Amino acid sequence: MSFVLVAVNCFILITGYVYYGKETKYYRLATLWIEVLFYSILILLLFYFMFPTEFGFEDVWKNIIPTFYTKGQFSRYWFFTAYVGMFLISPFVNIALKYFDKKQDLAAFLSLFIIFSLLPTILNQDMAFNLNEGYSVLWFVVLYYTGGLLHKYEIFKKLKSNKWLLIYIVCSLISWSIIYILESLGLIETGFGLYSFNCYLSPLYFIGGIALFCVFKNIKITKSFSISMIKFFAPVCFGVYLIHDNMIVDKYVLAKKFAFLANMDPISMIIGIILVGVGIFVACSLIDWIRELLFRKLKVKSRLANLEENIYLKFDNY
Known part of the structure; x- marks a missing residue:
């Protein structure tokens, strides 16, 4: 699990990288939303005809507004729900990326890393900003800004692919080792956020995701x-x-x-x-x-x- 939990972080890093320096086009978000509704309603109709007694009015309502209906800890299609919020905030992040100089970008990145990744992990407390272990709009905004920085300063060029790959592997192995040790000692229930299988906020998954992104960015496909x-x-x-x-x-x-x-x-x-x-x-x-x-x-x-x-x-x- 430790090797694949960087995936969600990578998706948003890619979004920030791709949209850096570009004008926000809201039709792109509308297109994705229509796709969400398309599958939500189509799948409901298909299974309603197969199992008509299993579905009621609440199921219809849930599938009409899939990104706002919440059940348990996270909403339906939580990734897209967080993505919508991030997309709506992204124009303001783009302004910061455009006008900040290197010192301001460094200060902003370090502040975001410490406040929203390092401290919540060390203190095992992410509810102060409602980070929800990374299942949140705020964490996606942090990743979007980081992706923009990767593009703005071409961070992926600072190291060769094999070194970026090594960073990713080391981060994943450290995460796995900590989890294994805690499980062996029977202490996993009391582990910090760093030890959580679902904690995208973890500095190891954050840095590992950046490293894996840089690995693939340096690949030349011909x-x-x-x-x-x-x-x-x-x-x-x-x-x-x-x-x-x-x-x-x-x-x-x-x-x-x-x-x-x-x-x-x-x-x-x-x-x-x-x-x-x-x-x-x-x-x-x-x-x-x-x-x-x-x-x-x-x-x-x-x-x-x-x-x-x-x-x-x-x-x-x-």
Whole structure:
């Protein structure tokens, strides 16, 4: 787990890196929101016809507003919920990235790192700013700003890929070692946030995520086949998340279906987990590829872009 928990941090670092120096376009967020509604409502309808007695009015309401309905600790599609908040705040972060000099950026980064990562981890207390172990808008804003800094100062060029990879591996191994020791001593229940499996705030996962981002940023892809694969899978990754992480799909399709893997020997279990993961990813990718073709046919993105442009023009005329 310690080697993969950097994934969420990396996604937002990429967002901050990509949008650095760019004007905020709200149609992009609207496009993602429509995609969320598309799958939420479609999946509900499909399973309603298969299990009509299992769903009521509350289920319909939950799927109409999936990013605002909360259940338990986190909201449905918590990642997108936090992403929406971060996106709406990002124009102000972009202003800071544009006008701050190197000293101001360094002071801001160190302050954010200490206040929102280091101290909550050491003190095992993240509720002062409602950080929710990283499942929050505020933590996503910190990551977005960091991603912008990676672009602004080209941090990935400061070290070679093998050194960035070493940093990532060391951070992951330290996290794993601490967890293993605490589990062996029976103290894991009282561990700091650093020891939590779900704590994206951990300095080790934060630094490890930055390092892993820099590893891939330094990779030069030239083969046409690899480029084609990336172009195919990149647009559908969000759809993969929406499909397999949908609560209805989880309950009726995925829950307890792969528990048998836990009874295998370690090598077979690892191979089985990889195969299942790849299978789910490919299947969901093909489903979302159809959705992507439909959205292109309906010109969803271009229509929303034109709508936003027309709204700006009307405001300019006042």
